Amino acid sequence: MSKPITVGHFAFTPKARRYVREIMKSGRLSYGPFSQRFEAEFARLHNCAFAAFMNSGTSALHVALQAMKEQGGWKDGDEVIVPAQTFVATVNIVIHNRLKPVFVDVDPITYNLDHRKLIDAIRGGKTRAVIPVHLHGLPAQIDEICHDARAFGLQVLEDSCESMFAKFKGQPVGSWGDAACFSTYIAHLLSTGIGGLATTNNPDLAKRIRSLMNHGRDGIYLSIDDDDGLSGERLREVIAKRFSFTSIGHSFRATEFEAALGLAQLEGHEKMLAARKRNAMRLIENLRDLEDKIQLPIVPQDREHAWMMFPIVLRYEDKAGLTQHLEEHGIETRCIPRIVDQPCYASEYPDLAERFPVASWLTRSGFYVGVHSALDVGDMDRIADCIRQYFQVVRRVPSIIAEETVTLDHDADLTYAGKKATEPQPRSQPWTQPRRENAAGLAVSEESPNPLGAST
Numbered sequence: 463m464s465k466p467i468t469v470g471h472f473a474f475t476p477k478a479r480r481y482v483r484e485i486m487k488s489g490r491l492s493y494g495p496f497s498q499r500f501e502a503e504f505a506r507l508h509n510c511a512f513a514a515f516m517n518s519g520t521s522a523l524h525v526a527l528q529a530m531k532e533q534g535g536w537k538d539g540d541e542v543i544v545p546a547q548t549f550v551a552t553v554n555i556v557i558h559n560r561l562k563p564v565f566v567d568v569d570p571i572t573y574n575l576d577h578r579k580l581i582d583a584i585r586g587g588k589t590r591a592v593i594p595v596h597l598h599g600l601p602a603q604i605d606e607i608c609h610d611a612r613a614f615g616l617q618v619l620e621d622s623c624e625s626m627f628a629k630f631k632g633q634p635v636g637s638w639g640d641a642a643c644f645s646t647y648i649a650h651l652l653s654t655g656i657g658g659l660a661t662t663n664n665p666d667l668a669k670r671i672r673s674l675m676n677h678g679r680d681g682i683y684l685s686i687d688d689d690d691g692l693s694g695e696r697l698r699e700v701i702a703k704r705f706s707f708t709s710i711g712h713s714f715r716a717t718e719f720e721a722a723l724g725l726a727q728l729e730g731h732e733k734m735l736a737a738r739k740r741n742a743m744r745l746i747e748n749l750r751d752l753e754d755k756i757q758l759p760i761v762p763q764d765r766e767h768a769w770m771m772f773p774i775v776l777r778y779e780d781k782a783g784l785t786q787h788l789e790e791h792g793i794e795t796r797c798i799p800r801i802v803d804q805p806c807y808a809s810e811y812p813d814l815a816e817r818f819p820v821a822s823w824l825t826r827s828g829f830y831v832g833v834h835s836a837l838d839v840g841d842m843d844r845i846a847d848c849i850r851q852y853f854q855v856v857r858r859v860p861s862i863i864a865e866e867t868v869t870l871d872h873d874a875d876l877t878y879a880g881k882k883a884t885e886p887q888p889r890s891q892p893w894t895q896p897r898r899e900n901a902a903g904l905a906v907s908e909e910s911p912n913p914l915g916a917s918t
């Protein structure tokens with residue numbers, strides 16, 4: 463059996479080992495020089511003045527939104543706009559902050575929040591913020607989103623947990639909104655095991671975020687260094703306020719170990735990004751002849767892709783047969799992060815799948831494979847061969863016939879695989895609603911009640 467092609471990887475580089483050894487020698491585990499260096503360098507690379515490193519991207523999103531809520535004096539039940547296609551954390555942190563998520567469908571080409579639908583979701587004077595997500599590594603249409611949000615006085619919190627470094631119109635993700643959050647969880651662009659960062663250019667938000675991740679502690683004492691060199695009146699004040707908490711906060715801190723891993727990888731991130739791009743381009747080249755069956759990632763000319771993952775969406779079919787075939791051949795797959803069919807939202811939002819046809823299509827037909835830097839072009843060729851084999855040999859069922867075809871008029875000037883689009887360029891891309899679904903949620907046609915061979 464050939465080696466597994468995974469969706470992510472982690473390697474202890476010599477530099478990471480050196481940094482970890484330094485921590486073991488110093489005995490300093492709590493917020494210290496590695497965390498500070500990691501934060502400063504990460505913020506600089508994303509054109510931000512402040513970054514706070516903590517224990518997850520979800521934690522970062524939670525405290526960033528909470529900081530906005532406190533700063534703006536929002537009320538419980540106020541609304542926050544989120545894409546209908548994202549990882550559950552984007553939605554959950556809105557709910558945990560006692561705010562109400564309002565969903566907007568995503569763009570069928572970029573899979574990110576469809577900015578043309580944003581204004582319709584702003585209603586009743588209760589909307590306070592929008593959380594665009596840069597899904598899979600590709601920036602959302604963040605200029606238009608910020609423009610419309612600001613016109614209505616909304617805050618913009620970029621969920622950049624799947625993207626880093628990538629630029630939109632020359633400016634990095636994370637630098638467009640009022641704050642942004644990143645994840646360094648396993649299989650992300652930088653991986654520290656657990657971890658996440660919140661960035662902002664707003665000093666008041668930065669102060670609140672740092673306090674909220676430290677139990678809501680008074681900003682006078684957030685690190686054990688904060689009383690170094692103090693004396694007299696100032697020292698007395700710090701001692702008095704060390705255990706003073708000004709907000710209801712959280713214990714979201716990370717340690718120097720995670721920061722050291724992040725810093726070591728940050729220092730080699732250009733090579734990592736280049737390898738991912740090389741792999742993604744190779745896969746796109748190799749899969750071009752299947753474009754009538756699958757939609758490959760498209761990178762609009764005005765932005766870069768960080769290629770955290772490589773999404774593949776079947777145009778007219780459920781993904782289950784293809785993902786099973788890939789997994790049987792040692793190629794890991796994962797569903798595109800999704801919302802509309804999640805059991806946890808079913809009682810509160812029972813009709814998401816019907817209301818958001820693009821998210822519904824991606825949920826049914828979209829998955830991703832890895833293009834990370836431990837893989838090479840040979841691995842990409844293996845993925846492409848396996849997908850081709852599925853369509854040419856394995857699959858014996860007819861495509862599901864379109865019942866309802868929605869025509870898109872996508873205005874963006876698109877490039878495909880980094881080149882100006884020629885043929886075939888899906889400016890008018892149909893996607894379909896299956897006629898009905900079986901008990902397992904798989905699409906079935908009249909002719910073949912169980913076309914994918916899955917048990918029901």
Ligand SMILES: Cc1ncc(COP(=O)(O)O)c(C=O)c1O
Nearest residue numbers: 518519520549551623624645647
């Ligand atoms: C879009 C998105 N938001 C938030 C998160 C949460 O990040 P973490 O797992 O670090 O909490 C993820 C994680 O993959 C994500 O994909």
